[in-house]
Amino acid sequence: MSVNNEFKPKIVAFCCNWCSYAGADLAGSSRLAYPADVKIIRVPCSCRVNPMFILRAFEKGADGVIICGCHPGDCHYSTGNYYARRRMTLLFSMLDYIGVEKGRARVEWVSAAEGVKFADTMNSFVSKIKDLGENVRLGDIRCKN
C-alpha cells in the first residue's frame, strides 16, 4: 500500500471537559503524539453525549467514535459517567447486534493526569479503526461523495 492511498480514518472524540479534555491537553503539553485523524469535541460530561451524536457522526462519514470521560467515581458531576456507561454499553451492544463491527465506537476513562493514557488510547483506537477499515455499514451513502 502506498503512502498516498493509505486509509485516513475520520475519528470523532467526545471528551469531558474536566478529565479527558484536560488529559488531551496534558498529552499535548507533554508532546505525546497521536494521529491527526482524531478530532476532539469538548462536552461538559460524558453524560452529555447523546447516542444521536454518535450515530450522526457515523452517518456523516466518521469511521470511529470514541467517548472519553472521568473514571467511574471521579465524575465532576459525581454520577454523569455512570449514566454514560450504561447508555453507551447498550448502544454499542445494539450496534454489534445489527452487524456493525465491534470496536467502531469505544468508551475510555481518562483522567486529567493521564496524558500518556490519552495518547495511548488514541493511538490504539486509530490503529483499531485502521484494521476495521472504512465504515460502510453505518454511513449515509449521500455523504460519501
Place this chain on the structure above:
Amino acid sequence: MQRIGVFVCHCGSNIAATVDVKKVVEVIRSEPGVVHAEDYQYMCSEAGQERIAIAVKEHKLTGIVVCSCSPRMHETTFRKAAERAGLNPYMVEIANIREHCSWIHKDINEGTEKAVILARAAVAKVNLNTPLYPGESRVTKRALVIGGGIAGIQTALDIADAGYEVDIVEKTPSIGGIMSQLDKTFPTLDCSACILTPKMVDAAAHEKIKLYTYSEVEKVSGFVGDFTVDIRKKARYVDADKCTGCGLCQEKCPSKKTPSEFNRGLGNRSAIYTPFAQAIPNVPVIDTDACIKFKTGKCGLCQKVCAAGAIDYTQKDEIVTEKYGAIVVATGFDTIKLDNYDEYAYNQSKDVITSLELERVMNAAGPTHGHLERLSDGKAPKEIVFIQCVGSRCSDDRGKPYCSKICCMYTAKHAMLIRDKYPDVNVTVFYIDVRTPGKNFDEFYRRAVEQYGVNYVKGQVGKVIPQPNGKLLVQGSDLLDNKQILKEADMVVLATAIEPNKDVRKIATMLTASIDTNNFLTEAHAKLRPVESPTAGIFLSGVCQGPKDIPETVSQAGAAAIKVVGLLAKDKLMTNPCTAHADELLCNGCSTCANVCPYGAISYEDKQVNDHGIRETRRIAVVNNALCQGCGACTVACPSGAMDLQGFSNRQILAEVDAICR
C-alpha cells in the same frame, strides 16, 4: 446569520511551527458566517485582545472564534475581551490548535489540515451560539444544622463564630448526640463528657445560635441561598421559659419503668425526663406513652410539685417556618440491629452486649455506676471476649459491606481501660484485621497489646453459646495458629457496625440530596468536595457522610462550616448560564430527567401552554438555574429532545460533528 471573526494565534512558534496559520486564515474565510479572519503572534497578549476589539467594531462581528491554546487556558481571557468589545462573552468559541494539534503533530500539512477542521467545527458551533446571561439569586444569611451531635454542634459553633446566624434542629430532647453517651475517647482517654459538655454549653449560650431540640425538620423547599424550612417543635408539655431545671418532677414521677434511651435501654427513666444530667436544654419532656396522666387522665403529680408552674399538659406541636441560605446535614449514626446475628446470642444473654452498651456500663453515670459487672447477675467478670466486625465488612446482606472504622480503636480503648482498672480480668479480642490509621492510633493499639496484655486473636467467632452455669461458650478460630478456640467467657462485647441514622433517608428526600446504597449521604466529589452534597447549598458533617471518629468528625464539621460561611458571605449568587432548560412545547413531563439530575435541579409545574393553537395545562419540567451545574445528563435522558443545554446544545454539538466529518 452570524458575522464571525476568526483569530488564529501563532503562539510564538508553538502553533506556527507545525500549523500554517496563514493557510488556516485563508481557508476559514470561505466558511459560512465568517466575515473576517486574521492571524497574530500572541492573541492572548494585550495587543492581541485589542485586535479582537477592533475587528468586532470594524466588521460588526457577532461571534468570535479564537484558534489558539486550550480553552481551559484562555477561554475566560477571550470571553472577557469580547465582553469589553461589547459582545456577549458566550459568543466566543476556542479551537484548540495547540495542545490538540500543533504540539502533537510534526508534519505541517497534517497539522494545518487538522487546525482548519478544528477551526471549522468552532465556526459551525458559533453559528448557533446565542448570548447567555448568568442569573442572580439572593442569599439568606442564616444556616440550618440538622442534628445536634458533636458534628452539628461544631459546625454551628464555627458558623456562628464567623458571625452568621445558625439554628440547630435536634430531634431528641437534648443536644449532645452519641458522643454524650461515650465514657472515654481514644486515643487520649479523656472523658467524653468533659470535652463535649463545654461545647454544648457554648452552643446554647452563643448569641448567634438558636437550638430547636425535641424538633424535627418537616418540609424543605427552595434552593441554595433561599431555602424555606418547616420545623416541627414537638410538644414537651413543659414550658421551657418557666422551667428552672430543678429535677423535682422527675424525682416525683411515679412512672419510672421506661427504658432509658440514653443508657441504651440498660436502665430506666421516668415518664417526665431529661435524657441525662448535663442535658441541654435542661428542660424535661413528658413521654406521653409512659405518662400516667396522659394514659389514664389521673396523676398530674409533676404539675403539683412544679413550683415554677412549668408543666402544661395542653401544649401542642408547633410548626416554625424559617428561611435559610445553607443547610448542613449532621444526622449522625446508630448501631445496627443484631437480629440477623443470632449466633452471638445477643438476644439470649444479658451478658452479650454491644460496645456502645459497654460505654454506658463503664460510665460512672451509667446503669452500674461505672462498675464492670455482668448485667445478668451483677457478678464481676473474669473473662471478657470482644468480637470485632459484627455486621461490618459483611459480604452478604445480613450486615454492611463497609468498615465502620471506629471499632478497632474503641475496642483497644475498652480492653485497655478494663485491664487497667481490673488487672485480673482476661481480655480476648477476635478480629479480622486491626485498622489503626490515625495519629497515635497504632501506638495506642500496641499499648493495649504490649503494655496491657490484651489477647488479640486473628479470627472470627462462629458462635456464642450461653451455658447453664451462666457462662458464655465462645467458639472461634485462630487463623494464625490455624486452630479452633473454645473459650468460656463471662461477658462478650460486640463491636457492632454503625449505620446512618434511620431518619436520613427521609431528610435526604426532603433536601433532594442523594444517598448511596448504604444510606450515607453522597458528597459532590469523593475527593475534592467531600463536605458538599451534589445539591447546591446542602453540606455534610459527620458520620451521615461515612463512618468517622471524633477528630475526623470535628474537622469535617469545621470544613462544612467554612463552606457554609463562604456561601453566606455572598450577597448574591451568580449562576452559571450554561444550564439545562426544557422546551415547554416538547416536554412530556415524564420525570425521566429529574431521575438522573444529581442536583435535584428539576421540578415539575402544571403550566398553561399554547401549542400551535392547542391550549392545555401540561406537566412541564422546570430547571432551577441556581442548582443546575450543566452536566447535561438530563438532555440525553429526555427522549423528545425537550431538554437542552445552553452553551452545549444538541444542535451546536451536531454542527461540530458535521464539520469534523465533512
Place this chain on the structure above:
Amino acid sequence: MQELITRAKELLENGTVARVLGWKIGDLPYNPEPAFFETAESLDKFVYNGFCGANLSKYMIEASKLEGKTLVCLKPCDTYSFNQLLTEHRVDRDKAYIIGVGCKGKLDVEKIKKTGIKGIVSISGAEADSACDTLEIDTLYGKKSCAYGDAMLERCHVCKGKEHKIYDELIGESRDTADKERFAEVEMIEAMSPEEKFAFFQKELSKCIRCNACRNVCPACSCRKCVFDSNKFDSAQKANVDSFEEKMFHIIRAFHVAGRCTDCGECSRVCPQGIPLHLFNRKFIKDIDELYGDYTAGAEAGSLAPLTDFKMDDAEPSIVNERG
C-alpha cells in the same frame, strides 16, 4: 364478553364512569377497532375477541384529559404499559377505571393469510368465551381451518404471564399461551457473524416505509413530538432515502424506549411490512436483564428505569466486545 358488557353498562349507568374504552365490532371478521362508548346502547357494538390485540393503554393519555373516569379494558400485557405510563405521569390513575380482561392469546390475521387462506368471510373460534384450539374459517374459496396457536401473534407465544399488574376489577378467563423461549430469536441473531447480522437487518429494514405505525402505536413512544418530527437534533426524517435512516430511526427509537418498553409487541403487530421490530426492543431488555439485573418495565408503577439508574460496578461498555 356478555359479563363485560353488562358490567360496563352498569358502571356507565350508575355514573362511575363517563365512557368505556374498548373495541367496536369490525366490518370484517377480524378488524374490530379501538373505540369509546358513551352510552349503554352504543355498547351493543362492543366486542372482545381474539382479534382485539390493540393495546388500549396509550389511548388513556388523551382520555385522562377528559371529564370523568374512563372505563378501560386492559389485557394482562396492557397493564404493564399502563403502569409505565403512570410512572411517567402520562396517564391519570384517578381518571381510569380498569377492567382487567382475560386473554387467551391474540390473533394475527396476517398469520392466517400466510397459511394461504384468502377471501375470509367468517371466522369462528376467536370468541373470548371460546376454548377452541382451532379456528374454523369460511372463505370465498371454501372452508378452511387454522390452529389457534398458529394464528397467534408472536408476543403471545412469549407471553409474560396472564397476571394483571393493575386493575379495579377482573373479568374473563385467561389461557396460558407462552410456548416459546422469549429471547430465542435475539439469541439466534447474537450468534450470527457480523456479516450475517448486518445482512439480516439490512434486509428487514429495507422494507421499512417510515409510516411511523410502530412509533405511534407504542405506549412508550408517548412523546408529544418525536425527535424525528422536530428540528431539535436536525433529525426530522420522513423518508427512507438511505438505508442509514431506517437504522438511525429504529436504533434511536429502541434506545429511547430502552428500560421503558414493556415488550407489549404492538410495534411488530402493526408493522405493515411485517418487520420484527420487537427484536430491537427485546435485545435491550435482554441486555438490561443480563447486565443490570432482571427488570420488567411496568411490572410496578413508579419503579426507576435502568437507564436512569446505575451501580458503581456496572459493566464497562467494552463488555460488548468481550461477549461472543
Place this chain on the structure above:
Amino acid sequence: MLKIAKKDLASLFALIKESGELYLPVKVAEQTNFAAYEDGAEFDLDTLKSVKSPKDVFFPQSETLYTCKNEGKTIKITPEELVDQPFVVFGMKACDVGGIEVLDRVFLSDPVDSFYAARRAHGTIVALACHEPEESCFCKVFGIDAAEPVADVATWMIGDELYWKALTEKGEALTEKVSSLLTDADEQVVENEKTAIRAIIEKLPYSDLSLEGWNGDAVAEKFDSKLWNELYKPCLACGTCTFVCPTCQCYDIKDYNTGSSVQRYRCWDSCMYSDFTMMAHGNNRTSQMQRFRQRFMHKLVYFPANNDGTYSCVGCGRCVDKCPASLNIVKVIKAFGEKGE
C-alpha cells in the same frame, strides 16, 4: 391473445430486462413489494396485493430534485437528471393502474411535474388480472374491473400459463420485443377466467358499498358532520394508509446536508402527520380529527369535485388490510351511509 408458460417467466423477465429496467413484485423477507428485478430475486405473482402500491415506480417515496454546492462564496445548482430510458412495470393490478390514473390527474395537469412525466413517458405497464380477489377488495365500487385490467398490456395467470394481450402501442412494442417467447392462445380460456373472477367479485363483502351522497357537491354537509368526531378516535396518526395507498400523492420537500453539498429532495408525506403542511405560523390543521377528515374529504369529496367525479380511491383495500387501528375508508363511507349523512 398470446400466452407463455409460467415456468418460462424468468426467461421473459430476462428478455425484458435486456432493454431496460423491469419492476415487478419481489418478495423480500416474506413481504412482497414492487422492486427493480435483479437476477436471483424472488418474484412473486401469487400474492394478490403488494404491501405498498406500485405507485413508487412512477412517484418514488423519495427523490432528489437538485443539488447545491458551495463554490467559494457562490452556490452551484445542479438539477437531477430526468428518467430517459424505457422501463417496464409488470404485474400491476387493475386498481393499481387506476391509482396511476389518479396520479396522472395530479402530476400531468398544469403545471406538469417533469420528474413524474418523464417516468410515465418511459414506462410500459403490464397489468395482471386478479385471479382470486380478496375480502378487502372493493375496486368494483369505483367502476374498476379486476378481471380485465386496462393498461399497455393486460395479462391473466390461469393455471400454469400467463395469457398476454397488448392494448396500446407501447404494449404492442413490448409484445414485439418478447414475441419469441409468446405463443398464440385461446381467447375463451381468458373469457372463462374473467367470468370466474367477476363471480367472486359479486360475492365480496364490500362490493355492495354505496357511494351515494359522496360527490363534489356535498362539501359543507360532509365537512361539518359530527361523525368525524367519533370516527377519528382510534386513529394513531401514523402514515400507513397514505404510504400503502395507490392514489395518495402528497409530498414534502426537504434538504439534506451531505457535508459537501445540500441535496433538495422530495419524499412522500402524510396528511395524518401533525407537521403536514407546517407553515411559519404553525399548522392549519391542529387536531387529528381535522387531519383525519382531510384525508377522507380529499379522497371522496374534494378530489372528485375537481376531477370530473373521479374519486381518489380505487378500492384496492390496502388500508383495510394494514391500518393498525383497523380503521379504513370503507368504515368511513359506511358510517355516513348508516347515519344517512
